[in-house]
Amino acid sequence: MMNDLDQLAIENFREYLRIPSVHPDVNYDDCVTFVKNQAASLGLPVQVYHCFPNKPIVIVTWIGREPDLPSILLNGHMDVVPVFKEEWTHDPFGAVMDENGDIYARGAQDMKSTSIQYLEAIRRLKMDNVTLRRTIHVSFVPDEEILGAEGMGAFVKSKEFEELNVGFALDEGAPNSVDAYRLFYGERNRWAIRIHCPGQTGHGSLLLDNTAGEKVRKILDKFYDLREQEKKKLDDDPSLNTGDVSTINLTVIEGGVQNNVIPSEFVISIDCRFAITVDLEEFEKTLNEWCEEAGEGVWIEFEAKIPRIPPTKLDETNPFWMAFKKTFDDMNAELQPQIFSAASDVRYLRAVNIPGLGFAPMNHTPVLAHAHDEYLNKDIFLRGIGIYYKVIPAVANVEEIPTQQ
Ligand SMILES: [Zn+2]
Incomplete structure (x- = not known):
C-alpha cells in the first residue's frame, strides 16, 4: 500500500515528465509554471532569473535558521535530449507506469527524477517540522544538454548567483546496476x-x-x-x-x-x-x-x-563531503567515488570554487540516460526521496565554513 505522500511524489514526478522540455528549441514555460506550483504547494518562495531571453533559471528557496551562512544548492536541469519515438515501447512523454512500477519517459533518469526527489524530501522535512541551519536553494536550469552556456554557465557569473552565497552543491549523477551508488567528484x-x-x-x-x-x-x-x-x-x-x-x-x-x-x-x-x-x-x-x-x-x-577544473575534495578539508559520506555510512550504503566521463553543469560551480558532487539515488537501475525506453522504477524513485531526506539536513547543518577548495 502506498501512502498519500508517496502517491503525490509519483504524481508530481509523472507530471514533470509529461512536459516535453525537449531539444531543440526548448520552450521552458510549462516547466516554470510547474516549478512555481510546486513551490506554492511547499509554501516556499520562488524566483525566476534570466541571463538570456527564454532561458529561465528558477530557484525555490527554503531559508535556514542561519541565513548568513553559505547556502546549499540542489541543482537540476529542466531540459531533456531528443527521442526517436518509434523506438520506444511507450510514449516518451506519457510517463506510463507499467505493472512493475517502471515509469517510462525521457528525463526519468536524466534528470527530472532527481529534481522531484529534492522537492519531495523537502516536503517531508517541512511536514516533520524540521528546520535547517543553512538555506537551501533548489535550482531548475535550462540547456544543460547543450552545454549550459546560456544556463548555469552564464548564471554562475551573475550578481543574482553571487547573492545566493552558495557554499556547496549537489547536481546530477548516474544510475548504477549494482547496490552501490555512484558519486562524481570531478570531470575530465x-x-x-x-x-x-x-x-x-x-x-x-x-x-x-x-x-x-x-x-x-x-x-x-x-x-x-x-x-x-x-x-x-x-x-x-x-x-x-x-x-x-x-x-x-x-x-x-x-x-x-x-x-x-x-x-x-x-x-x-x-x-x-x-x-585529470x-x-x-x-x-x-x-x-x-x-x-x-x-x-x-x-x-x-x-x-x-575547457581549462583544468580541480575536482571537489573528498577529505576532511571538505566538511560537506564528510557529512554526506557519514549519511551513507549510517545507512550502510556504499558510495563509489568516480570521475564523471562526460560533463554536467556542476563543472561551472567547481570552476568558481564551489565544491560540488554529482549524485543520483539510482542503484539497481540500468543506465538509460539519452537511450530509448528510459525509465525509473517507482520504488527506486521513492527510496531516493528517503535518501535526500537524510542527506539534505546533513549537508545543511554543517557548522564549519569550508576552507577554500
Ligand atoms: Zn543530465
Whole structure:
C-alpha cells in the first residue's frame, strides 16, 4: 500500500515528465509554471532569473535558521535530449507506469527524477517540522544538454548567483546496476579540436607532394596511437572507469569536392576528454609538434578548450563531503567515488570554487540516460526521496565554513 505522500511524489514526478522540455528549441514555460506550483504547494518562495531571453533559471528557496551562512544548492536541469519515438515501447512523454512500477519517459533518469526527489524530501522535512541551519536553494536550469552556456554557465557569473552565497552543491549523477551508488567528484577536461590540413591541390591521377590527405593521415596516426594506449589501460585494469582515462575520437571530416580532385584542405574534428592526471600544457606542446611534423600550414582551431577544473575534495578539508559520506555510512550504503566521463553543469560551480558532487539515488537501475525506453522504477524513485531526506539536513547543518577548495 502506498501512502498519500508517496502517491503525490509519483504524481508530481509523472507530471514533470509529461512536459516535453525537449531539444531543440526548448520552450521552458510549462516547466516554470510547474516549478512555481510546486513551490506554492511547499509554501516556499520562488524566483525566476534570466541571463538570456527564454532561458529561465528558477530557484525555490527554503531559508535556514542561519541565513548568513553559505547556502546549499540542489541543482537540476529542466531540459531533456531528443527521442526517436518509434523506438520506444511507450510514449516518451506519457510517463506510463507499467505493472512493475517502471515509469517510462525521457528525463526519468536524466534528470527530472532527481529534481522531484529534492522537492519531495523537502516536503517531508517541512511536514516533520524540521528546520535547517543553512538555506537551501533548489535550482531548475535550462540547456544543460547543450552545454549550459546560456544556463548555469552564464548564471554562475551573475550578481543574482553571487547573492545566493552558495557554499556547496549537489547536481546530477548516474544510475548504477549494482547496490552501490555512484558519486562524481570531478570531470575530465574536454577539448573540441578542429585541425586544418591545407595542401597542394591538383588532379587526382598524380602523386603530388604536400597534399592535405597525407597530413590528415599523420595527425590521425598520432591521435589513434594515443587512443590505443588509453584503451589498453582501460581494458587491462577492471578497476578503472572511462572517467579515469583519456578518450579520443575523430568525429567530423570536412573537405573535398569530387573524387578526381585533390582538395586544398581537409579539416578534422577530434573530441578529446582528458583524464585529470594529464598535464594539459604538456599535451598542447605535443599537439603542436604533431602538427608541425604533419607538414606545411597545419593549424589548430579550438571549438572548446575547457581549462583544468580541480575536482571537489573528498577529505576532511571538505566538511560537506564528510557529512554526506557519514549519511551513507549510517545507512550502510556504499558510495563509489568516480570521475564523471562526460560533463554536467556542476563543472561551472567547481570552476568558481564551489565544491560540488554529482549524485543520483539510482542503484539497481540500468543506465538509460539519452537511450530509448528510459525509465525509473517507482520504488527506486521513492527510496531516493528517503535518501535526500537524510542527506539534505546533513549537508545543511554543517557548522564549519569550508576552507577554500
Ligand atoms: Zn543530465
